[in-house]
Amino acid sequence: MQIIQPHYHAIARTAQDYERMSMSGVVAVCEPAFWAGFDRRHPETFIDYFAQISEFEPTRAAEFGIRHFCWVAVNPKEAENVELTNEVLKQMPEFLDKPNCLGVGETGLHKSTPNEIAALEAHVEMAMKHDQLVLIHTPHLSDKAHGTKTVLEVLSGMDVNPDKIWIDHVEEETIEWVLDAGYWAGMTLYPVTKCSPRRAVDILEKYPTERLLVNSSADWGPSDPFTLQECIVEYRRRGHAVQEAVEIFHNNPCRFLGQNPKWDIKPIRITEE
Amino acid sequence: MLSPKQTLDTYFLEARRDLLEVAALLDRYDESVSREGHNAKDESKLESLREAMQLLANPDHTKSNRAEQLLTHFAKIN
Numbered sequence: 001m002q003i004i005q006p007h008y009h010a011i012a013r014t015a016q017d018y019e020r021m022s023m024s025g026v027v028a029v030c031e032p033a034f035w036a037g038f039d040r041r042h043p044e045t046f047i048d049y050f051a052q053i054s055e056f057e058p059t060r061a062a063e064f065g066i067r068h069f070c071w072v073a074v075n076p077k078e079a080e081n082v083e084l085t086n087e088v089l090k091q092m093p094e095f096l097d098k099p100n101c102l103g104v105g106e107t108g109l110h111k112s113t114p115n116e117i118a119a120l121e122a123h124v125e126m127a128m129k130h131d132q133l134v135l136i137h138t139p140h141l142s143d144k145a146h147g148t149k150t151v152l153e154v155l156s157g158m159d160v161n162p163d164k165i166w167i168d169h170v171e172e173e174t175i176e177w178v179l180d181a182g183y184w185a186g187m188t189l190y191p192v193t194k195c196s197p198r199r200a201v202d203i204l205e206k207y208p209t210e211r212l213l214v215n216s217s218a219d220w221g222p223s224d225p226f227t228l229q230e231c232i233v234e235y236r237r238r239g240h241a242v243q244e245a246v247e248i249f250h251n252n253p254c255r256f257l258g259q260n261p262k263w264d265i266k267p268i269r270i271t272e273e
Numbered sequence: 274m275l276s277p278k279q280t281l282d283t284y285f286l287e288a289r290r291d292l293l294e295v296a297a298l299l300d301r302y303d304e305s306v307s308r309e310g311h312n313a314k315d316e317s318k319l320e321s322l323r324e325a326m327q328l329l330a331n332p333d334h335t336k337s338n339r340a341e342q343l344l345t346h347f348a349k350i351n
Contacts, residue, residue, distance in 0.1 A: 191290075192286050192287055192290050193286060193290075196290065196293070196294060196297075198294065198297060199293065199294070199297045202297055202300065202301055202304075205304070206304070
């Protein structure tokens with residue numbers, strides 16, 4: 001089965017992960033800009049990072065027959081540094097023009113501070129001005145519900161197109177708010193701290209799937225790129241057809257990301273003899 | 274050996290995950306009952322899980338042998 005990893009931090013992962021993903025049917029990964037595990041001090045460090053994910057990383061993925069796309073943003077944790085954020089924002093449009101760059105992300109909230117909210121607004125404004133897709137991170141664990149509500153409040157006060165906005169890391173307590181507001185919702189499957197493959201399938205069975213995306217977890221912390229395949233196996237084990245799985249794990253990413261013409265992977269239909 | 278604080282800090286998130294999985298299983302069961310219009314003919318596994326959770330919720334465990342008690346409890350289920 002052909003699979004798309006919509007949210008994958010490749011720079012934190014090994015070539016072996018690419019190889020195994022390729023062997024398991026992954027045809028494309030999308031790499032949002034994220035927190036490196038420490039706060040960067042210089043805008044130039046971000047610029048080099050954006051170059052890495054927009055220029056170098058696609059060559060690494062290509063060795064394994066995987067397409068690589070990226071997003072650029074100052075992540076919410078480092079958005080607390082206003083001066084740095086503003087400097088990086090000034091230089092971001094250059095990267096939005098890169099052939100594999102799909103939009104602005106991941107912006108969003110971590111602790112929902114005033115500085116984070118201002119940065120979120122600035123990122124969304126830039127995205128709308130440049131007709132870009134937006135990927136919005138919502139907080140972890142105990143901050144999730146409050147942060148997700150705040151993201152929705154911020155967006156409701158802006159002139160945005162919900163079709164172009166993906167709010168990520170939803171779980172049982174936040175998914176309804178996101179879908180009811182008309183946005184795309186992403187589930188992120190972590191070994192411990194976020195949604196699990198089984199719970200994700202519960203959600204897929206409970207809600208309309210047209211605006212749902214499913215990500216594995218792939219970063220420098222405890223994470224596992226193959227939670228996505230685990231989720232597919234769980235979905236199929238419960239009796240869902242291959243085409244239903246293709247719709248969720250391949251075609252939905254194509255439909256959302258395909259709003260950017262740089263994304264040229266089309267939805268597929270499995271034919272039966 | 275870990276201190277009491279280290280014990281909680283080290284294992285809280287994993288326990289949280291595992292409890293969420295149990296909650297999701299119970300929700301999944303309710304959904305299936307609602308979808309199909311009837312309970313499982315034999316609900317002894319469900320009852321066993323509920324009894325196990327009651328056992329865990331009891332704060333009075335002088336012997337710190339909850340795992341042993343649960344194994345004995347679950348051994349009754351075929």
